[in-house]
Amino acid sequence: MYFASDNTGPIHPRILDALARANTGYAPAYGADPLTAEVVQTLREIFEAPEAAVHLMATGTAANALLLSTGTAPWQTIFCSRVAHIHEDECNAPEFFSGGAKLTLVETVDGKMTPEGLAAAIEAEETRGVHGPQRGPVSLTQATEKGTLYTLEELRTLSDVAHRYGLPVHMDGARFANALAGLGCSPAEMTWKAGIDMLSFGGTKNGLMGVEAAILFDPARSMEFELRRKRGAHLFSKHRYLAAQMQGYLEGGLWLEMAGAANTACQRLADGLRDAPGANLMFRPEANIVFARLPRATHRRLFEAGAQYHLWDDTLDGGPEDAPLAARFVTDWSADPAETDRFLSLL
Amino acid sequence: MYFASDNTGPIHPRILDALARANTGYAPAYGADPLTAEVVQTLREIFEAPEAAVHLMATGTAANALLLSTGTAPWQTIFCSRVAHIHEDECNAPEFFSGGAKLTLVETVDGKMTPEGLAAAIEAEETRGVHGPQRGPVSLTQATEKGTLYTLEELRTLSDVAHRYGLPVHMDGARFANALAGLGCSPAEMTWKAGIDMLSFGGTKNGLMGVEAAILFDPARSMEFELRRKRGAHLFSKHRYLAAQMQGYLEGGLWLEMAGAANTACQRLADGLRDAPGANLMFRPEANIVFARLPRATHRRLFEAGAQYHLWDDTLDGGPEDAPLAARFVTDWSADPAETDRFLSLL
């Protein structure tokens, strides 16, 4: 009954196999090895983007902060949702890597920026000459931190708003595979065809030990990115082990298989929660996260039985027993249906 | 015949085993897992430092930059050798993480700062009130970038110089194990007992995929370090896989076994080079690196036969064939004596 996060599960055995296969003899360091070249090529093919610049690193925060700082001046402001990971959960990493850029929080519904909210936020900036911050990139998260998905239409609309002002669009794809599995579209459709300029392509939350790919669909700033990565101490010397994980991830569609399993587990959980007495879902669960309000007494019972998940915005003892209390449940590729059923039986 | 670097070799099979063992079920993220706690404890024991703060990350540059910035103000200057990795090979990472501190290059002999050089450099700073940079930490590399070692006496003398001015001492121990094997002393003797305040304890160059431990012997700034690590995007979510590697590394003294093997291979190589016609060693090889000058023609012959290593400070076609040309040779735990012999036979 472990729904705390998708970064608490094990890695897929095929990833370990890939590491073992890569572990023979000497290989050039810092990404000059053949495996890295191969993985870059594979990602370009998967994204139908033969020119894209693709770089690997170990953490999602690094991918986000490095991409967002590339091409961004420190006197700009980055537009993102109020609940964006880059705002709430990265300890000022975007500010650090950009040299002091600001984040402008955009009106958000169900974890998603609205086009009107984004346009209003952009319009409100850069109205004071050199006095206020200048407009910078737009960053959106797919799947969102609330477990919802932007439709392709919504992505295109937001990108259009950004591009109308000449601003690039970044997608935080920490749960890219879950989103893709949810939408059932192609990687290209969910990114550059919808106007996404830069992508943090996550692997860590979906069965890897710690590998993310930063993809710049326009490779013009690839060298700047590489220098930022090195300066940020995110260039791995034994780079083949990042590449091996990513290779194993992509091979045979393992990444989509794992994301599909996580999403299915989430649906099973969400269906049970939807039917549980006193429970109500807070957002439409479209990937591998479900938020629900449950009575405090129920939470207490679940925790006592060993369930693991995060309460949200409040504490167990912060109100009356029958008052509903929000919680977040996340599933991963290794979720066991029996465990989910045991959890649901406790409701 | 692969002597390009110690980050080009494979990882030790026992490290893969350790990863596989750690790969079961769910574990708390971000270092709250039991394996991380265990590894921290093991390192404290190995260093006879029960209070030390120990944090893991994936790259040596991260360990260096995070440690050097902890407690350092951006208006200070860091004292280091002219050939320090932090100066030459980290793309301004120390400057980045410290928010713009300076590096003051200290007179260096055989890759080692001299006490007189260090004292003179410290004396020369902070003589202009608020106008010049203020004195900051001292950073030394053990084993040095030239393959030499500071003796314990030398470490103590340098630390004494730094402490006389109230400055903390950082050791870049990317090749800590090689140095320890070379000196034959205890980890405590080579660090806090010799006045070292902070240590980048390397694993990556010695058989791991990518794990380093940052050790603060005085834990007072441990929380600052953790915030810097997170802000720098160096906090791993699936932290157990860093811990597992480090566990495998320390278990049964594997780390010293691997370092010993690398050092032995280096001695074999150095002995051969010493006897080779036209060759001369540039520094006393005391760990797993040897620098030697060889005639250009010899280099050409070696490269043609498939040898891999780095020329230093010049290019193959930069001078006459019989002029000596410097090169660096690095050995790792997996070095094959037969390959070394084949290399030497080509000389």
Add this chain to the structure above:
Amino acid sequence: MYFASDNTGPIHPRILDALARANTGYAPAYGADPLTAEVVQTLREIFEAPEAAVHLMATGTAANALLLSTGTAPWQTIFCSRVAHIHEDECNAPEFFSGGAKLTLVETVDGKMTPEGLAAAIEAEETRGVHGPQRGPVSLTQATEKGTLYTLEELRTLSDVAHRYGLPVHMDGARFANALAGLGCSPAEMTWKAGIDMLSFGGTKNGLMGVEAAILFDPARSMEFELRRKRGAHLFSKHRYLAAQMQGYLEGGLWLEMAGAANTACQRLADGLRDAPGANLMFRPEANIVFARLPRATHRRLFEAGAQYHLWDDTLDGGPEDAPLAARFVTDWSADPAETDRFLSLL
């Protein structure tokens, strides 16, 4: 009819006299001159703060950014009003000087943070361990950007909220004198006696060419401040000319005389606006700023007659002629009642 800003007016003739008096012979540079020592002493007396650290610089943004960064870590967030000058009008200077700290925008009514809003904002941060930003200083503006004033009681309440969490309180006093004249209290009462820890004591908007004093009521971080000032290129070499202006400002209460004149001019203007057809004041004008909504047609008439002031949040041609359009009017010490009357007669 010049109400564009209080930084568009002339400096007081007595300030020019003070400069001329200071302009004799040689004087030590960088603040070591006797005039600077005298001015520091005078400010300590005016503030009944004999221990306070007092430093001069030329711009209000410098005073704010230097004070806010002193003692603030880059992984913290600064709490301020949504309309704070530090957020809207300093081109990310607080982010720059702090090395990438965040600004958390607090619920604001009439330009003033509410204690509930501040408490809620503080509570919402630092709930995610190392993942989110840590709580940093609170910054409030007195007089506010909307021309309103915090009462002493309100200041004390806000400071209490901040101090309850161990957070220091900064006051942006770009219009400190106007606020003081408005409240009719003592400088000590409006600052440290009300819990203010750091003050940007403005002079530029009130008749000086460009001088502000940064006051740290607790001098413990005075040296850090001085290093930040020098590193920020804000330490004047010919420092006596900053000191001379400030001396002339304080001498004989000129500063309060000028602020009183500006406030009186503002009242005259506000009274006229209050009575004008179709006009309505947006906030209670308590210092030297008044915001009012006027029909577009009226604005047009005023501009055509040569009036100078800023429209707010919209443009002249952005809507129907009879729709009210907000504008800001600022008065300064040199305001001419005849000009004000001429302006009002046009309404």
Add this chain to the structure above:
Amino acid sequence: MYFASDNTGPIHPRILDALARANTGYAPAYGADPLTAEVVQTLREIFEAPEAAVHLMATGTAANALLLSTGTAPWQTIFCSRVAHIHEDECNAPEFFSGGAKLTLVETVDGKMTPEGLAAAIEAEETRGVHGPQRGPVSLTQATEKGTLYTLEELRTLSDVAHRYGLPVHMDGARFANALAGLGCSPAEMTWKAGIDMLSFGGTKNGLMGVEAAILFDPARSMEFELRRKRGAHLFSKHRYLAAQMQGYLEGGLWLEMAGAANTACQRLADGLRDAPGANLMFRPEANIVFARLPRATHRRLFEAGAQYHLWDDTLDGGPEDAPLAARFVTDWSADPAETDRFLSLL
């Protein structure tokens, strides 16, 4: 007998007059006033550079740091002399404003970088791919910190070296007027015609209260510069008072008149020192600075008689009385020949 620095003297009375003249009525803030436009135009004419971007600020360190950071990436290194003000006397301001760029110290003779030294320093960088810093701008000081001058030929040669590598050249002209008076050439000849791309045009050390002009001969990065200036808190609101000083400075050639007076005073002093027993000049005094070694006993006698100047690299009590001890003497526009003669009579 005041030779401590050229920032300790008074400002020229005509500067005060210019301030008084500018002090009438209202004027747009932040540089939008007519006086600023006029001064910009005058500087363009003086420099025969009709397209140049010209911006004013109050300190030389600001001009240097803002210019050097404009167009410079934080992973680059700035090339400068070992005795450059930007390295020794700006408390890491270049590092701060650039976001952590490095300074590479170039071989220096008599305060001047040599072309060979510069070429060697440039060659030594950017040899390690993304691992080392990338090459950034070259910064030279004219007149140098040692009181010497680059000839036009030397300037051209150094610029050629920099441009060969595609690097821009910055001139720290804190004593630009003294240099110009020394060389007897035109402003254009000493700058863009000699390959200088950016100039800190100093006024503060030569009779102003605190005004410098930053000149970008190629205006392409003018807006970036303006945003950096505002973000650095160096944009003056009452900008006309900066402009007025600069106007008074340029009007009727006052700037060159003052520099000429300072240089003449320096020659008088240097001639006397040259002839004094036990004294010897350390560099050829070509502007308004002279370095000389004098016996300690002589220094003691001079200080006792009230002379003010800085000992260099050592202290009065640091050695035997008859051992020579270096000192720096600086003259300014207001130097009194009688005082110089009194000083010389004491030798």
